[in-house]
Amino acid sequence: MKTLTSGEIASYCDVNLRTVIRWIESGKLKGFKLPGRGNNRVLIDDFIEFLEQHNMPIPAQLQGEATPGILIVDDELPVAKSIQRVARRAGYDTMIATGGFQAGVMLSQHNPRLMTLDLSMPGMDGYSVIQFTREQARYKRMKIVVISALDDTSLERALDLGADAVLSKPFSNHDLTELFDKFMTP
Numbered sequence: 001m002k003t004l005t006s007g008e009i010a011s012y013c014d015v016n017l018r019t020v021i022r023w024i025e026s027g028k029l030k031g032f033k034l035p036g037r038g039n040n041r042v043l044i045d046d047f048i049e050f051l052e053q054h055n056m057p058i059p060a061q062l063q064g065e066a067t068p069g070i071l072i073v074d075d076e077l078p079v080a081k082s083i084q085r086v087a088r089r090a091g092y093d094t095m096i097a098t099g100g101f102q103a104g105v106m107l108s109q110h111n112p113r114l115m116t117l118d119l120s121m122p123g124m125d126g127y128s129v130i131q132f133t134r135e136q137a138r139y140k141r142m143k144i145v146v147i148s149a150l151d152d153t154s155l156e157r158a159l160d161l162g163a164d165a166v167l168s169k170p171f172s173n174h175d176l177t178e179l180f181d182k183f184m185t186p
Contacts (some may be wrong), residue, residue, distance in 0.1 A: 003041040006031075012047075012059050023050070045137040052140070069093040069110060070180065073103040073129065074118040074147070079169070083116055083147065086173045090180050100124025104132060107139065114183050119148040119158060127161060134162035143183035147171060 004012075006020045009029075013020070021040065024031035030046040033039065042050075044062060051058050070087050072094055074080040080096045087094045095110060097103040101124050103115070115133070119126035126146060133139040146158040149169040158166055165179055 002044045004044060004047055006040045006042075009042060009047060012062075013056065048137040052137070069095060069112040069114075070184070071095055071097060071103065071106055071110065071112040071115040073097045073100070073115060073121075073126070075099055075121040076118070079118070079147075083176065086176050087180055090177045092180060092184060100126070100129045100132075103129055107133065107142075111138070112142065114143040114145065114180070116145045116147050117158075117163070119146060119150050119154060127158065130158060130161040130163055145179050145183070147176075 006017055006024070009020045010017045020029070023029040024040050024042070029042060029050045031040045031042040034041060048058055048062060050056075070092050072080045072083045072087070074083065074096075075098050077096075077098060080098065084094045084096060095106060095112070097106050099121055103117075104124075106112075107115070115129075117126045117129055124132075126148065130144060130146075133142065133144065143165075144163045146155065146163045146166045147169060148155060148158070148166070155166040155168070164183065167175060167179065
């Protein structure tokens with residue numbers, strides 16, 4: 001887990017070091033003291049969350065540069081490959097995960113800009129993947145497109161949990177390409 005010092009935070013926010021210490025002591029910014037001298041440290045995710053809560057810009061160095069890639073998560077490899085063909089034809093880099101746990105590993109390694117996600121998967125289902133990603137500050141900007149054969153109620157639940165868009169299976173290549181273009185352009 002990467003942390004920042006009070007001084008680094010003061011520099012990022014262009015404020016006095018004492019201001020950062022007051023933020024931590026008042027509980028506005030989650031931090032902890034190191035044993036011994038008692039220097040403050042703040043987890044990067046907690047700092048990003050603080051910045052977002054206060055509508056402050058997130059420094060580029062902390063944004064974890066997203067690759068213009070698409071992570072395709074579907075336990076049915078033929079479906080994942082068809083999504084991949086559509087994405088590649090539209091000019092996007094892709095990678096495939098065949099389950100929720102593998103998706104989590106690939107998220108941390110590649111930091112994609114968009115993830116397509118099936119809801120019905122053994123082990124960690126799509127709902128759990130949405131919840132996991134939306135709880136992580138570093139993935140808040142990543143777009144999630146659910147592609148599922150489940151009913152409208154299930155798709156609504158995915159949107160409620162934080163998906164950006166839903167597409168019913170079978171999907172049209174045109175509709176999928178439109179979603180990629182909408183969410184992948186910076």
